[in-house]
Amino acid sequence: MSAIRYEVGADQILTLTIDMPGQSANTMNAAFREALGETVNKVQGDLDSIRGIIVTSAKKTFFAGGDLKEIHKVTRDDAQAFEDMVNSMKAQMRALETCGKPVVAAINGTALGGGLEIALACHHRVVLNNDSIQLGLPEVTLGLLPGGGGTQRLPRMIGLEAAFPLLMEGKKLSPKLL
Numbered sequence: 001m002s003a004i005r006y007e008v009g010a011d012q013i014l015t016l017t018i019d020m021p022g023q024s025a026n027t028m029n030a031a032f033r034e035a036l037g038e039t040v041n042k043v044q045g046d047l048d049s050i051r052g053i054i055v056t057s058a059k060k061t062f063f064a065g066g067d068l069k070e071i072h073k074v075t076r077d078d079a080q081a082f083e084d085m086v087n088s089m090k091a092q093m094r095a096l097e098t099c100g101k102p103v104v105a106a107i108n109g110t111a112l113g114g115g116l117e118i119a120l121a122c123h124h125r126v127v128l129n130n131d132s133i134q135l136g137l138p139e140v141t142l143g144l145l146p147g148g149g150g151t152q153r154l155p156r157m158i159g160l161e162a163a164f165p166l167l168m169e170g171k172k173l174s175p176k177l178l
Helices: 030-049 068-072 076-097 114-120 138-142 150-158 160-169
Strands: 004-008 013-018 052-057 103-107 124-127
Touching (some): 013 030, 030 076, 103 114, 114 150
Parallel strands (some): 013 052, 052 103, 103 124
Antiparallel strands (some): 004 013
16 A cells, blocks of 8 residues: 555546555655655656645644654665665655646644655645644754755745744744744
């Protein structure tokens, strides 16, 4: 089972539902990256029959971010392969962003780290108005820089001054603060 369901409605709107099998939350791991690559290839082949794209989640959490267990295993010897993997994933998100169709993130739960970066790669973001939802880039509190394009997209969208607390301090926002 793929980690991303691909459903085109009668209205030609493609809904991409992230649903990591066997996990309570969606995380950016090998299974997700494989599903993202397959999904982007399929989208590119179907562009003539798609009017727009919605990215959402089947989980209570939209997307929890990177799989820290996977990141922790990376050694100095793995650095080049890890960088190549991150760059490939960024290219896939950029391909969705530049596919020529409107892409909307329907954020139904917390979007942290890579989850927020997925949402930032969309043209519009709609967030459920729920106090329990958090949006942010908390990986910076662990000494990790966001690797999915958030360091460029967030300041471009909201300005450097507003982006600074999220990028440097790991501040999280609720939908009411947006």
